[in-house]
Amino acid sequence: MIKGVNSSYRFVGLDLAARPERPTGWAVVDERLCLCMEPEEIFSDEEIMDKLKEVNPEWIGIDAPLTFPRGKMRLCDKELRKFGSPALPPVLIAPLTKRGVSLYSILTGEGYNCIEVYPRATQRILKIKTEGRKSRISWCVSCQKGISKWVNNVALPEEKVYSSHILDAILCAYTAYCRWKGMYREVGDREGKIVVPC
Numbered sequence: 001m002i003k004g005v006n007s008s009y010r011f012v013g014l015d016l017a018a019r020p021e022r023p024t025g026w027a028v029v030d031e032r033l034c035l036c037m038e039p040e041e042i043f044s045d046e047e048i049m050d051k052l053k054e055v056n057p058e059w060i061g062i063d064a065p066l067t068f069p070r071g072k073m074r075l076c077d078k079e080l081r082k083f084g085s086p087a088l089p090p091v092l093i094a095p096l097t098k099r100g101v102s103l104y105s106i107l108t109g110e111g112y113n114c115i116e117v118y119p120r121a122t123q124r125i126l127k128i129k130t131e132g133r134k135s136r137i138s139w140c141v142s143c144q145k146g147i148s149k150w151v152n153n154v155a156l157p158e159e160k161v162y163s164s165h166i167l168d169a170i171l172c173a174y175t176a177y178c179r180w181k182g183m184y185r186e187v188g189d190r191e192g193k194i195v196v197p198c
Contacts, residue, residue, distance in 0.1 A: 010036060011180060012057040013172025015119065015165045016064040016103065018096035020044045025063075025169030028055055029177055035153040039166045045103060052112065060107065061117040061176035063168055064100030065090035067192040076116075076188025083196065085120040090192075115179055115195040119171035125197050126150055126174075134164050143167045150174060 008031060015025030023041035026048075030036040037055075042048060052060070067074065073089040080087045090097040100116075107114050123130070128146030132138035141157040147170055148154040154170065155162070162170075178184045178197040186193045 009180065010055050010057045011173050011176040012052065012055060012060045013117075013169040013174070013176060014048065014060060014062045014064075015168035015172060016062055016096065016100055017043075017165075018093065018099060020099075023163070023165050024048065025163070025165030025167070025172075026051065027166060027169035027173045028057070029151060029170070029173045031177075031180075033151050033174070033177060035151060035170070039162060039169060041163060041165055045099075045106070048103070049106070049110075052107070057176070058113065059176040059179050060112055060114045061172035061174075061179070061195070062100060062104065062114055063117055063119055063172050064103075065093070065097040065192070066100050066104040066114070066116040068097060068101065069191060074188060074192040076192045076194040079187035080118060080121055080194065082187075083121040083124045085118060085124050087118055087120075087194075115176065116193065117172050117175040117195050119168040119175075121194070121196045122171045122175050137161060140164055140167060147171065147174075 011029050013027040017024045020043050026042045027039040028037050077087040104114055130139045131142040140161050144157050179195050183198045184195050
């Protein structure tokens with residue numbers, strides 16, 4: 001359990017799953033870029049909403065398409081290639097996009113500031129190198145070590161290895177923090193925008 005952190009501003013990262021029965025990564029950082037609560041995996045939209053009410057974040061970074069394209073692909077998805085991180089077209093991951101669009105509508109209706117983010121792009125920008133495939137523990141260990149250089153209170157892999165969902169959520173929270181600090185850029189157009197750190 002992370003203790004002794006008294007933060008004024010909080011930034012949430014959600015590595016959203018396509019379906020509520022699958023794990024969604026959850027992480028919260030504060031204005032000092034410290035994890036201010038234990039990152040975890042959560043599931044239902046109701047659980048997400050309950051936790052957000054407890055945290056009351058300044059910004060929420062969501063790893064999921066938050067808009068559908070008029071055609072097959074949005075400009076923002078194409079522009080991610082500049083970062084060496086091509087994204088899947090929203091129509092090919094329709095269940096995730098539907099959940100993302102629905103959750104975004106609920107959250108903005110409740111007054112939350114939400115942005116679409118892409119943790120692979122954030123990872124590339126921060127020059128976090130990973131080993132092996134994302135499904136392997138070697139990927140998680142190397143990603144966790146890299147993230148610990150940017151975010152405080154990240155557990156050492158020798159103590160605990162976070163899941164890939166949690167690691168992506170931390171990267172999403174970092175990007176939400178960058179949005180608050182003004183250290184960001186947007187790619188895309190009115191059809192959809194993705195925020196990446198500067």
